[in-house]
Amino acid sequence: MRYVRLGRTDLEVSVLALGCGGFGGVGSAADLIGRGDDEQAAFALMDAAREHGITLFDTANAYAGGRSEEWIGRWLASRSAREQVVLTTKVRNRVGADPADEGLSARHIREQVEASLRRLRTDVIDLYLAHEPDPAVPIEETLTAFDELIRAGKVRHAGLSNFSGAQVAEAGEVAARARVAAVVNLQSGYSLLDRTAAADAFDVCARLGIGFTAYSPLAGGWLSGKYRSGEAFPAGSRMTLRPQPYENWLNPPTFAGIQALGWAAAERGIPLTQLALAWVLTDPGVCAAIIGPRRPQHLADAVAALDVMLTQQEREAIAALVPGS
Numbered sequence: 001m002r003y004v005r006l007g008r009t010d011l012e013v014s015v016l017a018l019g020c021g022g023f024g025g026v027g028s029a030a031d032l033i034g035r036g037d038d039e040q041a042a043f044a045l046m047d048a049a050r051e052h053g054i055t056l057f058d059t060a061n062a063y064a065g066g067r068s069e070e071w072i073g074r075w076l077a078s079r080s081a082r083e084q085v086v087l088t089t090k091v092r093n094r095v096g097a098d099p100a101d102e103g104l105s106a107r108h109i110r111e112q113v114e115a116s117l118r119r120l121r122t123d124v125i126d127l128y129l130a131h132e133p134d135p136a137v138p139i140e141e142t143l144t145a146f147d148e149l150i151r152a153g154k155v156r157h158a159g160l161s162n163f164s165g166a167q168v169a170e171a172g173e174v175a176a177r178a179r180v181a182a183v184v185n186l187q188s189g190y191s192l193l194d195r196t197a198a199a200d201a202f203d204v205c206a207r208l209g210i211g212f213t214a215y216s217p218l219a220g221g222w223l224s225g226k227y228r229s230g231e232a233f234p235a236g237s238r239m240t241l242r243p244q245p246y247e248n249w250l251n252p253p254t255f256a257g258i259q260a261l262g263w264a265a266a267e268r269g270i271p272l273t274q275l276a277l278a279w280v281l282t283d284p285g286v287c288a289a290i291i292g293p294r295r296p297q298h299l300a301d302a303v304a305a306l307d308v309m310l311t312q313q314e315r316e317a318i319a320a321l322v323p324g325s
């Protein structure tokens with residue numbers, strides 16, 4: 001495993017992070033609670049991650065209605081592993097039926113951090129993220145609430161997820177003006193099929209010393225090559241469970257591009273998943289990639305991608321094979 005300092009923090013993290021969004025469900029989708037990996041599979045993944053030296057775990061209060069955090073908490077306790085793991089969790093997505101059960105208001109954040117701490121069975125969250133922007137709440141209120149949590153010792157660092165470059169810059173300015181803790185991390189989707197973050201946010205992250213973590217480096221499984229034009233989606237695959245985020249890739253140029261990537265990987269004698277993950281990991285703008293393995297073998301495959309070194313020229317040639325938004 002390789003380790004890196006997250007932005008300007010004292011947090012040293014593995015460059016592969018274990019995404020726990022599939023524990024007990026599929027991300028924050030309330031209608032898919034119970035459709036993800038069960039607790040036993042989640043424990044096997046966390047055990048395998050630890051054996052591979054992965055120290056960064058990613059979850060959210062809303063993942064599988066809290067089950068993801070709960071199972072991580074149980075695993076940490078049963079393995080006495082809290083000190084070995086850098087825990088990231090998030091707040092913002094809907095967690096209940098009441099209109100106030102979501103968002104980035106100070107009230108909701110104060111309430112939700114307690115619920116996360118309880119489920120995770122810890123007294124401090126290493127990295128606490130705003131899961132998405134909340135247009136109904138001024139960012140100053142959110143950053144001030146995060147700052148209070150840091151001062152209270154409940155959170156070590158605060159960050160943002162799914163914020164645009166302009167919103168990250170605004171958060172930086174507001175934190176400086178309000179004299180509250182600056183955000184240290186931006187977590188957004190980034191892969192060969194979704195390159196928006198590089199053009200939009202990498203410069204501002206570099207300027208502000210914010211570490212960028214890339215989620216869905218395999219584009220939710222699309223960059224495994226398992227989806228083929230004109231064929232049914234494999235049983236149990238992400239596209240059969242939650243196709244909505246990926247529907248703009250259901251077109252001939254994307255299928256053709258993924259096939260070309262598969263040939264480029266075969267020329268190197270590696271699976272497409274390793275080429276795609278290496279493409280993300282070798283981007284100088286990326287601190288860590290948050291992977292979503294379904295079984296321990298997927299983890300071994302991801303770890304092997306660490307040995308695939310791509311130059312900038314090679315990265316550009318690979319990117320040219322496939323359309324990327």
Ligand SMILES: NC(=O)c1ccc[n+]([C@@H]2O[C@H](COP(=O)([O-])OP(=O)(O)OC[C@H]3O[C@@H](n4cnc5c(N)ncnc54)[C@H](OP(=O)(O)O)[C@@H]3O)[C@@H](O)[C@H]2O)c1
Nearest residue numbers: 019020021215216217218219220221224237238291292298
């Ligand atoms: N902040 C946010 O808004 C946000 C959003 C999304 C994700 N995340 C975080 O990022 C994590 C990872 O996201 P992701 O699951 O979309 O990542 P991903 O690594 O792009 O996709 C994971 C999917 O790829 C397939 N897969 C993984 N390894 C494979 C391998 N070696 N061979 C073949 N197929 C493989 C599996 O698909 P099948 O399930 O189809 O088998 C798996 O579910 C989440 O768990 C979560 O922690 C955060």
